[in-house]
Amino acid sequence: xxxxxxxxxxxxxxxxxxxxxxxxxxxxxxxxxxxxxxxxxxxxxxxxxxxxxxxxxxxxxxxxxxxxxxxxxxxx
Numbered sequence: 001x002x003x004x005x006x007x008x009x010x011x012x013x014x015x016x017x018x019x020x021x022x023x024x025x026x027x028x029x030x031x032x033x034x035x036x037x038x039x040x041x042x043x044x045x046x047x048x049x050x051x052x053x054x055x056x057x058x059x060x061x062x063x064x065x066x067x068x069x070x071x072x073x074x075x076x
Contacts (some may be wrong), residue, residue, distance in 0.1 A: 031064040 035057050045052030 027068050031061070031068060035061045035064070 008030040038060055039057035041053070042048045042056060043050055048054065
């Protein structure tokens with residue numbers, strides 16, 4: 001069975017797709033958690049109120065989307 005293995009000949013398309021899916025979920029999930037924590041903290045733990053939490057949360061969300069999106073031709 002070990003003699004049937006040939007190094008470097010395995011199709012790794014599924015592994016690559018899984019890796020990219022996990023990295024994407026981690027990236028966008030982290031942005032969602034950070035935005036939610038910021039908004040809820042400012043809303044409930046400071047006198048800023050709802051709008052005082054919503055506006056900075058939206059700013060962080062938009063900045064995160066702009067910084068984390070895929071760049072054209074960004075392949076390694």
